[in-house]
Amino acid sequence: MKIFDELKIGELNLKNRVLMAPMTRNRADSQGVLIQDAIEYYTQRAEAGLILTEATAISEEGYAYINTPGIFTETQMEIWKKVTSAVHEKGGKIFVQLWHPGRISHSSLIGGKTPIAPSVTSDQLKTVTAEGFVDTTPAKAATIEDLKKVIKDFGIASENAIKCGFDGVQIHGANGYLIDQFLKRNTNKRTDQYGGESLENRSRFLFEVLKEVVEAIGVERVAIRFTPYNCFNGVFDHDPKPLYLYIMGKLNSYNLAFVEINESKMGIEQHDPEMKSLFKTQELREVYKGVLAVNSGYDLEKGTKALEENLCDLVSYGMPYIANPDLVTRFKNNYPLNTPNMDTLYSSGIKGYTDYPFYK
Numbered sequence: 508m509k510i511f512d513e514l515k516i517g518e519l520n521l522k523n524r525v526l527m528a529p530m531t532r533n534r535a536d537s538q539g540v541l542i543q544d545a546i547e548y549y550t551q552r553a554e555a556g557l558i559l560t561e562a563t564a565i566s567e568e569g570y571a572y573i574n575t576p577g578i579f580t581e582t583q584m585e586i587w588k589k590v591t592s593a594v595h596e597k598g599g600k601i602f603v604q605l606w607h608p609g610r611i612s613h614s615s616l617i618g619g620k621t622p623i624a625p626s627v628t629s630d631q632l633k634t635v636t637a638e639g640f641v642d643t644t645p646a647k648a649a650t651i652e653d654l655k656k657v658i659k660d661f662g663i664a665s666e667n668a669i670k671c672g673f674d675g676v677q678i679h680g681a682n683g684y685l686i687d688q689f690l691k692r693n694t695n696k697r698t699d700q701y702g703g704e705s706l707e708n709r710s711r712f713l714f715e716v717l718k719e720v721v722e723a724i725g726v727e728r729v730a731i732r733f734t735p736y737n738c739f740n741g742v743f744d745h746d747p748k749p750l751y752l753y754i755m756g757k758l759n760s761y762n763l764a765f766v767e768i769n770e771s772k773m774g775i776e777q778h779d780p781e782m783k784s785l786f787k788t789q790e791l792r793e794v795y796k797g798v799l800a801v802n803s804g805y806d807l808e809k810g811t812k813a814l815e816e817n818l819c820d821l822v823s824y825g826m827p828y829i830a831n832p833d834l835v836t837r838f839k840n841n842y843p844l845n846t847p848n849m850d851t852l853y854s855s856g857i858k859g860y861t862d863y864p865f866y867k
């Protein structure tokens with residue numbers, strides 16, 4: 508089966524087509540330093556063709572939620588170095604997902620500062636702080652200087668990733684966080700060169716971040732993730748298809764490691780009763796000539812079919828990886844899968860983190 512075939516991406520040899528999707532686990536301290544058990548958590552999953560880490564803050568302003576990791580201090584980097592070397596020792600490959608969450612944040616998470624967004628909105632949004640589930644701090648419209656800093660921080664974080672031994676980075680361009688807030692119309696009301704109806708303008712910030720990261724670490728070590736269809740975190744665009752066709756077309760001139768399309772349609776019913784957003788990833792596949800990964804709701808059968816029908820080159824698995832560290836072995840042998848416990852998804856400690864059993 509193709510899903511167990513190798514794939515060479517630049518210098519990177521993936522031993523199969525199974526990716527572990529990026530997943531927030533809230534197992535860091537208040538300084539963005541992962542708990543030591545993260546070494547075991549990621550190493551247990553090293554038989555994936557490639558692991559994508561949880562979303563990781565590029566700077567002090569890059570936190571959305573409590574107890575999530577960063578990659579901008581020495582102490583944060585120390586534990587990441589241990590993670591990458593343990594994963595490599597087990598024959599695995601690992602990219603760090605880098606993010607700035609923009610308006611999905613709270614001043615208590617970002618050193619008392621005000622979150623930034625493309626524009627001011629009155630949307631009611633939630634995040635998780637030391638006080639629990641709370642309203643986000645209303646974001647201010649980012650100045651050009653603010654954007655320059657974020658772009659620079661993406662570059663520095665990418666260099667840090669390589670210093671930590673990561674095989675590459677994935678830029679988080681999805682799920683209603685800062686880059687996605689620029690892409691989608693309801694969160695981007697800017698009238699300058701970063702906003703408006705122009706597809707070039709709305710994707711300008713994305714491509715500026717990409718340029719910085721590519722210059723920092725080389726294009727073949729850079730991946731990116733998008734959510735063209737969902738309205739998660741209150742982002743909404745009544746007609747995203749032209750934008751994503753434009754972006755994917757433009758990405759052809761980069762030789763990226765891969766583009767991951769998360770096909771989730773979360774929240775779409777509230778925002779898009781006419782379902783205009785429902786174009787198919789196949790349309791992106793036809794435009795984009797590079798390596799394509801798909802994600803969201805795939806099991807072995809659906810993933811195998813997508814690969815065999817040449818709809819993608821890689822399949823990324825999220826929830827199945829929470830509960831099945833040996834997911835590839837289970838797939839290969841048709842072993843049953845463990846069920847994830849949702850109560851421990853975002854909790855602390857090793858329960859529901861490193862204690863899911865391997866198949867015996």
Ligand code: PHB
Nearest residue numbers: 530531562572679681682
């Ligand atoms: C989350 O923690 O809820 C989360 C983080 C990153 C995502 C999506 C969801 O891309």
